[in-house]
Amino acid sequence: MTNGTDIMQANATPSAGIYIHIPFCKQACVYCNFHFSTSLKHKDEMVAAIIRELEMRKDELYGIPVNTLYFGGGTPSLLTETEINRITETVQRNYKADTISEYTLEANPDDLDKQYTKALRNTAVNRLSIGVQSFRDQDLLYMKRAHNAQEADYAIKAAQDAGLTNISIDLIYGTPGLTDKDWKNNLDKVAALGVQHFSAYALTVEEKTALHHNIKKKISAPVDVEQAAGQFDILTEHAAAMGFDHYEISNLALPGHYAVHNTNYWRGLPYLGIGPAAHSYKDRERKWNIANNALYIKSILTEKKLPAEAEQLTDIEFLNEYIMTSLRTMWGCDISKIQRDWSEDMARQLLRNAEEPMDKGQLELKDNKLLLTQKGKLFADGIAADLFF
Numbered sequence: 499m500t501n502g503t504d505i506m507q508a509n510a511t512p513s514a515g516i517y518i519h520i521p522f523c524k525q526a527c528v529y530c531n532f533h534f535s536t537s538l539k540h541k542d543e544m545v546a547a548i549i550r551e552l553e554m555r556k557d558e559l560y561g562i563p564v565n566t567l568y569f570g571g572g573t574p575s576l577l578t579e580t581e582i583n584r585i586t587e588t589v590q591r592n593y594k595a596d597t598i599s600e601y602t603l604e605a606n607p608d609d610l611d612k613q614y615t616k617a618l619r620n621t622a623v624n625r626l627s628i629g630v631q632s633f634r635d636q637d638l639l640y641m642k643r644a645h646n647a648q649e650a651d652y653a654i655k656a657a658q659d660a661g662l663t664n665i666s667i668d669l670i671y672g673t674p675g676l677t678d679k680d681w682k683n684n685l686d687k688v689a690a691l692g693v694q695h696f697s698a699y700a701l702t703v704e705e706k707t708a709l710h711h712n713i714k715k716k717i718s719a720p721v722d723v724e725q726a727a728g729q730f731d732i733l734t735e736h737a738a739a740m741g742f743d744h745y746e747i748s749n750l751a752l753p754g755h756y757a758v759h760n761t762n763y764w765r766g767l768p769y770l771g772i773g774p775a776a777h778s779y780k781d782r783e784r785k786w787n788i789a790n791n792a793l794y795i796k797s798i799l800t801e802k803k804l805p806a807e808a809e810q811l812t813d814i815e816f817l818n819e820y821i822m823t824s825l826r827t828m829w830g831c832d833i834s835k836i837q838r839d840w841s842e843d844m845a846r847q848l849l850r851n852a853e854e855p856m857d858k859g860q861l862e863l864k865d866n867k868l869l870l871t872q873k874g875k876l877f878a879d880g881i882a883a884d885l886f887f
Contacts, residue, residue: 512767513597514559514780515566515759516589518548519773520574521791524606524644538576540795544773545581547798549588551772554804556592558770558780563597564589566759567622573629575605579617586622600625600758602666608645610653615660625664626657627697633687634680637673640718641701642708654691666695666757671733672726673701674719681729685736694755697748698733700726727876734872745828747875764823774805782811814887817844822882830867831885844887851885 522538567589569577577585582603589595602625603618610628618626630650632638638646645653657665667688671681688696701721704710712718734744742750746764749757763769768780775789788794788805797805811819817840824831837845852868855861860874860881874881 512562513565513762514562514767515568515762515769516552516564516593517568517570517759517769517771517776518574518585519771519776519787520544520569520571520577521774522571522576523573524576524608525642540791541576543795543799544791545577545584547795548773549584550798551804552585552588553592554798555770555772558778559593559768561594562768563594565597566600566602566762567595567598568600568759569603569623571604573606573609574603575609575614577603579620582618582621582623598622602627602757602759604629605653606644607650607653610656612656612660615656615662618657618662619660623662625666626662627666627668628653628657630654630667631670632673632676633684634676636675637670640673640675641670651687651691654693658692664755665693666697666751667693669696669698670701671698671729672721672723674721676725676729678729678732681732682736685733685740689740695749695751695757696742698750699748700730730876731872734875743828747826747870747878761827764827765829766820766823778806782816784809784811813840818882818886821848821885822879825868825870825882825885826878828869830864830869833863833866833868847887848885855881855884 521544522541567586569582569585586601589598601622603623604627606629610626628650629643630653631641631643633647633650635647638650654665654667657663669684669688671684709718713720733750737744737750742752743756744750745756746760749760751757759769769778770780771778771785771787774787774791774794776787778785785806785808788797794805797803817836820835821831831848833845833849836848848868849863852861852863855874856863858873860871860877862869862871868885870878870881
């Protein structure tokens with residue numbers, strides 16, 4: 499657990515994260531475009547391949563201390579206690595892992611019964627990220643989630659009763675039928691349940707998802723952009739009143755409970771992505787694994803080779819990526835860093851690029867850092883694109 503100042507200080511020391519992608523789900527949510535399979539037929543082989551990939555890539559971090567291990571997906575809570583331990587022990591054997599302070603497991607509420615949460619205490623997992631999405635059954639039905647509101651409430655309490663008290667939950671706003679009052683009630687549940695961190699996302703319609711198809715065929719109600727914008731403002735105001743820091747556009751935490759793994763990503767630290775479709779980053783190189791479970795397993799276990807592609811970022815691409823990620827955070831885009839790591843000319847050009855969004859009240863320059871205003875946060879991606887070189 500850490501706060502904003504701690505994270506800034508920690509980043510002065512080189513460290514890295516490891517992300518493990520678990521590509522399985524019980525069922526597909528209508529809005530999801532992540533890589534996963536609803537068949538668990540090859541789960542044993544997948545775990546074996548993930549372990550083998552960890553071993554094959556042990557030299558890529560060159561002894562850099564690892565401070566976070568994150569199980570994402572998909573649905574990592576489909577892993578058993580034994581499978582989690584096999585993976586974490588592989589990391590501990592092959593990497594400089596005695597510095598890991600945060601072991602996060604993404605979990606669905608319907609998996610977090612008393613038996614499973616108790617089993618998790620026998621693993622290294624010390625932080626849960628629970629995919630609640632809403633405490634309203636109507637929203638969960640619309641999104642085709644596998645749990646109901648009662649199970650979401652129960653899962654959080656079961657985890658806390660088992661001693662897993664460092665908890666984050668995901669919430670979605672802008673869902674058709676979600677009134678502003680309903681959204682405030684969802685936010686109140688965060689505080690009432692003693693949750694220290696939550697991520698809040700506007701419902702977005704991605705192409706090739708079931709939601710995109712259902713809206714196009716008029717099976718589901720469409721998403722209202724104005725509703726989502728209004729509920730984002732409610733999020734900011736309500737969370738502040740509850741004592742949460744809005745430290746990244748979609749992430750809010752009580753002081754001392756910032757997500758270390760995700761913050762390291764936003765601030766450009768290296769990370770190793772393991773599993774199908776997982777991405778890695780180090781020394782301006784991006785690498786990504788094949789997004790196909792069968793081919794990933796075959797390549798690792800049979801052909802003994804990494805099923806990955808890579809690209810090296812140019813100076814300009816690296817700068818644009820820094821602009822995009824830093825603007826999303828409360829730390830902002832540091833002009834002094836650009837002067838130091840790129841050039842004085844680029845820093846001056848960036849400030850010229852920022853004049854129009856500053857005139858519109860979307861950006862402000864404070865302590866030599868470009869920061870999104872509340873108004874600007876609604877257009878973060880577009881503003882970043884306008885600043886790009």
